[in-house]
Amino acid sequence: MALLIGRYDYSLDPKNRLAVPPKYRESLAQEKGRSFFLTSGMEGCLYLFLPSQWEKLLADDLKMFSLPDKEQERAFKRKFFSEAVEVEPDAQGRILVPQYLKEHAGLRGDVLVQGAGTRAEVWDSRRWTDYERKMVAPAYKKIGKSLEI
Amino acid sequence: MALLIGRYDYSLDPKNRLAVPPKYRESLAQEKGRSFFLTSGMEGCLYLFLPSQWEKLLADDLKMFSLPDKEQERAFKRKFFSEAVEVEPDAQGRILVPQYLKEHAGLRGDVLVQGAGTRAEVWDSRRWTDYERKMVAPAYKKIGKSLEI
DNA sequence: CCCGCGGTGGGGAAAAGTGGGGAGAGAGAG
DNA sequence: CTCTCTCTCCCCACTTTTCCCCACCGCGGG
Numbered sequence: 146m147a148l149l150i151g152r153y154d155y156s157l158d159p160k161n162r163l164a165v166p167p168k169y170r171e172s173l174a175q176e177k178g179r180s181f182f183l184t185s186g187m188e189g190c191l192y193l194f195l196p197s198q199w200e201k202l203l204a205d206d207l208k209m210f211s212l213p214d215k216e217q218e219r220a221f222k223r224k225f226f227s228e229a230v231e232v233e234p235d236a237q238g239r240i241l242v243p244q245y246l247k248e249h250a251g252l253r254g255d256v257l258v259q260g261a262g263t264r265a266e267v268w269d270s271r272r273w274t275d276y277e278r279k280m281v282a283p284a285y286k287k288i289g290k291s292l293e294i
Numbered sequence: 295m296a297l298l299i300g301r302y303d304y305s306l307d308p309k310n311r312l313a314v315p316p317k318y319r320e321s322l323a324q325e326k327g328r329s330f331f332l333t334s335g336m337e338g339c340l341y342l343f344l345p346s347q348w349e350k351l352l353a354d355d356l357k358m359f360s361l362p363d364k365e366q367e368r369a370f371k372r373k374f375f376s377e378a379v380e381v382e383p384d385a386q387g388r389i390l391v392p393q394y395l396k397e398h399a400g401l402r403g404d405v406l407v408q409g410a411g412t413r414a415e416v417w418d419s420r421r422w423t424d425y426e427r428k429m430v431a432p433a434y435k436k437i438g439k440s441l442e443i
Numbered sequence: 444c445c446c447g448c449g450g451t452g453g454g455g456a457a458a459a460g461t462g463g464g465g466a467g468a469g470a471g472a473g
Numbered sequence: 474c475t476c477t478c479t480c481t482c483c484c485c486a487c488t489t490t491t492c493c494c495c496a497c498c499g500c501g502g503g
Binding site: 444445446447448449450451452453454455456457458459460461462463464465466467468469470471472473 | 474475476477478479480481482483484485486487488489490491492493494495496497498499500501502503
């Protein structure tokens with residue numbers, strides 16, 4: 146399965162269109178569907194999945210969606226499915242970001258699209274800078290003792 | 295089977311008509327029937343099923359509605375099935391919401407139609423906001439720790 | 444220099460969302 | 474029975490949004 150890597154600077158235009166890196170679209174072209182799956186992510190970013198990655202997520206984690214407390218299970222599923230959308234790049238390779246996802250990620254113009262292995266992530270540039278300073282850098286320093294690599 | 299995902303903002307008009315997202319109607323077009331099935335749902339929303347999803351629900355009857363207390367089970371099923379209606383979108387893609395379902399879901403104008411995987415759900419906007427704050431956020435936080443995503 | 448590709452912007456056709464008139468069926472009251 | 478009111482259903486119509494397409498600009502390679 147294709148891994149998504151690299152970092153790309155784009156901008157969200159007034160019509161809420163966002164470019165997808167050509168390399169990612171290349172990976173998409175080799176898959177069954179013609180659409181990515183976009184949804185809300187942790188720490189205020191968006192997750193972008195290839196169809197195969199999306200399928201795998203459903204297959205693997207659907208087990209975890211099953212909870213003893215069915216009321217909680219419904220609550221979780223409601224968020225998970227309602228915030229996800231299937232997005233097909235236009236002729237220029239741009240996808241349309243729904244308003245509620247734009248708000249979730251606080252996208253305000255400058256946007257970062259970056260690979261995260263089994264998915265890509267979409268960040269507001271300033272939010273990413275903050276997050277990196279507050280979370281990534283300290284964590285990187287700390288976990289060095291326990292990571293092999 | 296088609297997964298219903300995404301979130302859409304609509305309004306219930308004075309005639310109790312409600313738009314159905316074009317994507318869902320697209321899924322409907324690929325099925326046998328031409329109608330959705332609408333009924334009362336848990337936590338004060340409405341459930342909207344594709345024909346195939348409705349069929350599956352009936353087929354899984356034993357598992358889906360099973361309760362230790364069979365009297366309770368009968369009570370629930372009576373409500374669930376007696377309140378169910380077959381709704382066919384009109385030329386504009388709207389379905390008609392019966393008065394008793396409108397009351398069940400407390401629909402007051404602004405309405406959310408959102409995917410929940412094996413069904414769609416109809417929520418009064420304010421009710422959803424409350425529900426999300428009280429139920430979804432806690433559930434997500436709890437489950438999120440064990441999910442890799 | 445030319446050419447191709449990638450990122451961005453925008454116009455216009457098409458679709459989507461919403462509102463309302465009016466005919467017909469059915470229920471209930473007089 | 475008849476009248477009225479309500480609820481459906483089938484039209485038509487308007488406004489807004491979406492989406493498809495074309496175009497520009499900058500950069501890098503040939």
